[in-house]
Amino acid sequence: MSLIPIRPGSPFGTQPERSDAARNRERLLQAARDLVAERGVDAVTMDMLACRADVGKGTVFRRFGSRAGLMMTLLSDAEAEFQREFIFGPPPLGPGAPPLERLIAFGEARIKYVEEYGELARAAAEHSPQNRHDAPPVVLWHRHIEMLLREAGLDRDPWLLALSLGATLDPERMLHSLRAHGVAPERLAASWRELVTRLLKDC
Amino acid sequence: MSLIPIRPGSPFGTQPERSDAARNRERLLQAARDLVAERGVDAVTMDMLACRADVGKGTVFRRFGSRAGLMMTLLSDAEAEFQREFIFGPPPLGPGAPPLERLIAFGEARIKYVEEYGELARAAAEHSPQNRHDAPPVVLWHRHIEMLLREAGLDRDPWLLALSLGATLDPERMLHSLRAHGVAPERLAASWRELVTRLLKDC
DNA sequence: ATAATAAGCGGACCGCAGTCCGTTTAGAAT
DNA sequence: ATTCTAAACGGACTGCGGTCCGCTTATTAT
Numbered sequence A, B: 001m002s003l004i005p006i007r008p009g010s011p012f013g014t015q016p017e018r019s020d021a022a023r024n025r026e027r028l029l030q031a032a033r034d035l036v037a038e039r040g041v042d043a044v045t046m047d048m049l050a051c052r053a054d055v056g057k058g059t060v061f062r063r064f065g066s067r068a069g070l071m072m073t074l075l076s077d078a079e080a081e082f083q084r085e086f087i088f089g090p091p092p093l094g095p096g097a098p099p100l101e102r103l104i105a106f107g108e109a110r111i112k113y114v115e116e117y118g119e120l121a122r123a124a125a126e127h128s129p130q131n132r133h134d135a136p137p138v139v140l141w142h143r144h145i146e147m148l149l150r151e152a153g154l155d156r157d158p159w160l161l162a163l164s165l166g167a168t169l170d171p172e173r174m175l176h177s178l179r180a181h182g183v184a185p186e187r188l189a190a191s192w193r194e195l196v197t198r199l200l201k202d203c
Numbered sequence C: 001a002t003a004a005t006a007a008g009c010g011g012a013c014c015g016c017a018g019t020c021c022g023t024t025t026a027g028a029a030t
Numbered sequence D: 001a002t003t004c005t006a007a008a009c010g011g012a013c014t015g016c017g018g019t020c021c022g023c024t025t026a027t028t029a030t
Helices: A019-039 A046-053 A057-064 A067-088 A099-125 A129-134 A136-151 A158-168 A171-180 A185-200 B019-039 B046-053 B057-064 B067-088 B099-125 B129-134 B136-151 B158-168 B171-180 B185-200
Strands: none
Touching: A019 A046, A019 A057, A019 A067, A046 A057, A046 A067, A057 A067, A067 A099, A067 A136, A099 A129, A099 A136, A099 A171, A099 A185, A129 A136, A129 B171, A136 A158, A158 A185, A158 B158, A158 B171, A158 B185, A171 A185, A171 B129, A171 B158, A185 B158, A185 B185, B019 B046, B019 B057, B019 B067, B046 B057, B046 B067, B057 B067, B067 B099, B067 B136, B099 B129, B099 B136, B099 B171, B099 B185, B129 B136, B136 B158, B158 B185, B171 B185
């Protein structure tokens, strides 16, 4: 399902999960989606979730590891879809277009993603620089930007430059611009376009 | 003392703090510095601080408002010094040099700042997008970058562009590169130089 | 000196994320 | 069907940041 397996599911040799575990997982995911829908991401507590799903608290943490892990799980379908699009999808986001256009499209797609899932994404990164910067999806985005920079001929430490560009697209930061400062998404997109266009000029 | 008054001190008409309050503030700051020195920022808890300073927990929070507030207070001298340097100090960091050189110097200074105070700065921004992005010093850095961009002739939404550049210099992010990935500070500086140089080319 | 008062104080208390460990149970082996 | 065992479970417990509120005390006015 996800291109990068975010949670438990099924590495290879491992036997399938027990039936009660599967049932509880479904109950938990359903309850989590309901709670997020009716109260907002930030108001959902792990106790609340355990209670609503009618399981013990230990079960919640066994399943998701942490609050951030729960949020990642809730995001994983959207995340997988996003990954599919920029890896296999049609240009300009997917392969086929020149790198500058792909970069621009990548930024625009991220902005839309943050508009829709920003709160979840923020909660999925909270309380751990490790999760924030080295979670598999983040590393993948980073590598993708780095690859596009290389393709565009930017050979001076593209890894760090990709980190800088990634910082611009950070969910918390963009969310803050959008919500706290009322910046229009189109303006964010225009600024991103301007930024990468200038960066890649004459390479 | 600080150019931007970070904590309580003395707005104008307010009478000076009571003597016992002053004494407790000194005790708290001394205890906080000691604890940070001997156990590291992340290991210092508010209870621990209250206990070491021999005051009640309520007093700690009355003084600093939150853990982040405490860390900001511990940073305020270094922060004021940094502000002085890029506002009034000698070029290329201070006024007098061309904007590109000032930008480069600003990034370099921030990198040194993070090397020295990164953990404190990270802790000062934790648990609140509000504090992270709209704290007075952050706003000041942002304005400074924006001003330099304008001076350099970059007139397409310099406010948002400054936000992007600021994101690159974010303490948590740089700290993560430095510590978790072992990136040398000189490499960070070189990447920053490359980034802003390309951005300001042909303006 | 005494009284009045507001700032300051302390620590019990709360909510939340995350852990621990004794108990239950699904599913395999016989 | 019975036994076995490892996975799963549940909820009491811990640690931390942060709040609340009744008590204390420095300071000012009389």
